[in-house]
Amino acid sequence: xxxxxxxxxxxxxxxxxxxxxxxxxxxxxxxxxxxxxxxxxxxxxxxxxxxxxxxxxxxxxxxxxxxxxxxxxxxxxxxxxxxxxxxxxxxxxxxxxxxxxxxxxxxxxxxxxxxxxxxxxxxxxxxxxxxxxxxxxxxxxxxxxxxxxxxxxxxxxxxxxxxxxxxxxxxxxxxxxxxxxxxxxxxxxxxxxxxxxxxxxxxxxxxxxxxxxxxxxxxxxxxxxxxxxxxxxxxxxxxxxxxxxxxxxxxxxxxxxx
Amino acid sequence: xxxxxxxxxxxxxxxxxxxxxxxxxxxxxxxxxxxxxxxxxxxxxxxxxxxxxxxxxxxxxxxxxxxxxxxxxxxxxxxxxxxxxxxxxxxxxxxxxxxxxxxxxxxxxxxxxxxxxxxxxxxxxxxxxxxxxxxxxxxxxxxxxxxxxxxxxxxxxxxxxxxxxxxxxxxxxxxxxxxxxxxxxxxxxxxxxxxxxxxxxxxxxxxxxxxxxxxxxxxxxxxxxxxxxxxxxxxxxxxxxxxxxxxxxx
Numbered sequence: 024x025x026x027x028x029x030x031x032x033x034x035x036x037x038x039x040x041x042x043x044x045x046x047x048x049x050x051x052x053x054x055x056x057x058x059x060x061x062x063x064x065x066x067x068x069x070x071x072x073x074x075x076x077x078x079x080x081x082x083x084x085x086x087x088x089x090x091x092x093x094x095x096x097x098x099x100x101x102x103x104x105x106x107x108x109x110x111x112x113x114x115x116x117x118x119x120x121x122x123x124x125x126x127x128x129x130x131x132x133x134x135x136x137x138x139x140x141x142x143x144x145x146x147x148x149x150x151x152x153x154x155x156x157x158x159x160x161x162x163x164x165x166x167x168x169x170x171x172x173x174x175x176x177x178x179x180x181x182x183x184x185x186x187x188x189x190x191x192x193x194x195x196x197x198x199x200x201x202x203x204x205x206x207x208x209x210x211x212x213x214x215x216x217x218x219x220x221x222x223x224x225x226x227x228x229x230x231x232x233x234x235x236x237x238x239x240x241x242x243x244x245x246x247x248x249x250x251x252x253x254x255x256x257x258x259x260x261x262x263x264x265x266x267x268x269x270x271x272x273x274x275x276x277x278x279x280x281x
Numbered sequence: 282x283x284x285x286x287x288x289x290x291x292x293x294x295x296x297x298x299x300x301x302x303x304x305x306x307x308x309x310x311x312x313x314x315x316x317x318x319x320x321x322x323x324x325x326x327x328x329x330x331x332x333x334x335x336x337x338x339x340x341x342x343x344x345x346x347x348x349x350x351x352x353x354x355x356x357x358x359x360x361x362x363x364x365x366x367x368x369x370x371x372x373x374x375x376x377x378x379x380x381x382x383x384x385x386x387x388x389x390x391x392x393x394x395x396x397x398x399x400x401x402x403x404x405x406x407x408x409x410x411x412x413x414x415x416x417x418x419x420x421x422x423x424x425x426x427x428x429x430x431x432x433x434x435x436x437x438x439x440x441x442x443x444x445x446x447x448x449x450x451x452x453x454x455x456x457x458x459x460x461x462x463x464x465x466x467x468x469x470x471x472x473x474x475x476x477x478x479x480x481x482x483x484x485x486x487x488x489x490x491x492x493x494x495x496x497x498x499x500x501x502x503x504x505x506x507x508x509x510x511x512x513x514x515x516x517x518x519x520x521x522x523x524x525x526x527x528x529x530x531x
Contacts, residue, residue, distance in 0.1 A: 175364055175366055178364070179370075181338050182360060183355065183362075183382045183386070197370070275415070276415075
């Protein structure tokens with residue numbers, strides 16, 4: 024565990040260093056548009072205890088964004104994983120539909136915002152946009168992962184008389200799982216990217232992106248930065264949760280070799 | 282589910298081609314129930330194709346591969362396979378790997394546990410049950426694969442150069458172990474090897490294949506008692522006979 028403690032110590036040190044550099048830079052610049060770390064803390068305390076100018080608390084804004092991300096990201100996983108497995112197992116299906124699927128991959132979710140505003144409202148609008156952002160990274164890495172299944176592992180199942188379903192559950196999915204998880208982490212990043220852009224586009228009263236726009240219009244820089252840092256922090260925590268799940272699922276990779 | 286004694290009698294009369302490439306041309310032999318046969322042949326004689334046909338995962342272009350009178354079928358016949366290349370699942374522990382065949386067959390959990398414990402003891406992996414394949418040596422991984430094949434108590438056990446990646450002492454140890462397990466369980470074993478000494482050491486009968494298109498050029502019964510002494514006069518005599526046949530097969 025010594026190495027773990029040392030890693031934590033190094034991270035704490037780099038965090039403190041970053042704060043000191045920030046503090047010194049803000050003192051050097053001495054501009055109301057370049058707040059010092061303590062002003063951010065003040066803005067955070069104010070937002071957390073008294074809410075914002077529109078009467079929404081910081082938790083309402085955060086939760087609104089988290090909820091949208093979770094719903095859209097969940098939908099992405101639910102559709103991308105089975106479809107990726109299916110097309111990975113039947114490459115002809117993918118080869119025959121590529122021309123339909125692939126172009127969508129290159130339309131950024133942000134480019135869908137105008138249409139999403141027309142066709143959807145409320146949660147469904149965000150869920151749709153985030154779904155688009157999360158779907159392709161997960162779909163593509165699942166698809167690629169299926170190709171990694173060792174023919175010999177499949178054969179072990181077949182010679183023992185295993186069904187197709189058994190091979191899917193006990194050979195294909197365990198092999199592809201690391202790729203699915205990697206795709207999910209990339210997809211989560213895209214989901215956050217999309218949510219902020221979608222909330223900036225307006226039409227709603229809550230969400231961290233919305234809160235930031237409100238304060239940007241008031242030129243209250245510390246409050247905007249609170250929103251930015253929260254987005255970074257929540258995304259980081261969600262990623263850590265996925266990493267924990269990964270570590271648990273892939274014990275067989277993480278165990279130290281003899 | 283399984284009879285106490287294997288009944289798998291194997292009957293091959295098959296030809297196989299991949300496009301214009303004729304792999305087997307009228308390959309004909311049979312294996313008695315509980316017999317241990319070794320198949321030797323020059324490299325590229327189509328042994329993988331033959332084993333795939335015996336396992337029922339490849340249907341010969343013409344002719345048949347019968348087990349107990351019906352076409353070989355992994356869902357119907359009780360077959361196990363030890364592959365030449367590493368075939369353990371890296372995401373399962375040693376004991377979970379060994380249990381794979383039994384789990385596919387739907388054996389009850391308590392039966393799986395006792396059979397796995399028993400076979401792990403026999404192949405000398407006791408104490409390593411909860412290790413993952415990447416934590417153990419290549420030789421131990423191959424023992425896991427062998428234990429997995431024997432755990433199902435399959436009627437027919439196919440082995441594809443299973444010891445080729447092992448060092449000499451481990452190889453000799455595993456040969457003795459396989460013979461031991463075979464004597465315990467009395468199964469039909471078809472063992473492919475390029476090593477004639479290994480074949481003469483293990484088999485009741487050695488089949489020599491020719492190069493492609495493969496056919497049987499010789500069948501030599503090995504009338505020696507186990508354990509065999511590779512340095513004895515009878516052993517060396519039979520072995521040199523095999524060498525001669527294999528030479529002619531080229």
